[in-house]
Amino acid sequence: MTSEVAPVGTSRPPMTTFDPRIVVFACNWCSYAGADTAGVSRIQHQPHFRMIRVMCSGRIQPAFVFRAFEKGADGVLVSGCHFGDCHYIFGNERAVEQFAKTMNVVKLLGIEEGRLRLEWISAAEGGRFAEVINEFTDQVRALGRSPFAAEDAIDEIEVPEGGPCLNGEHGSSGTGSGSGSGTGAEGGH
DSSP states (O other): OOOOOOOTTOOOOOOOOOOOOEEEEEETTTHHHHHHHHHHTTOOOOOOEEEEEESOGGGOOHHHHHHHHHTTOSEEEEEEOOTTOOTTSSHHHHHHHHHHHHHHHHHHHTOOGGGEEEEEOOTTOHHHHHHHHHHHHHHHHHHOSOTTOOOOOGGGOOOOSSOBOTTSOBSOOSOOOSTTTTOSOBOOO
16 A cells, blocks of 8 residues: 655645534434433544434425525434334334435435435434444535535524424424424534
């Protein structure tokens, strides 16, 4: 293996480390708790993400993903409960349907498919969360900055209250869990 050495008297431009801005939409019951498990267990992982807690991965509409890209995200990770473990019975099945629609539009817009990922992570899988976020960060880092980032306002991303619920009705997510109830940007672990 040959390594390059700069001749004496010359210098190379300093290497800059690209830290991708990643938005993670995580279901409240499993994936968000999995990220928390990683943090509490002090499992080392990339810190370059903004966590947005939603009540169910099935609630993630294509518009949420495109809003994240518009606000400066270099990559978007959608994460939910494993099949059979969804607190809303079929929410993760709906997530697959929504993700397929989103991916079709991603292809049409010319956004690299590697900037969007869907994963299933349970509350007990802190190690898996760390592994996924590390892999995805490296994957997005290899792609470089998103050409679709119109502005660097990633801290302003919000998931609107209400909207269609899993049962097709409109209104809030029906949790009444007080602060956070699945909206707003949460800090990365």
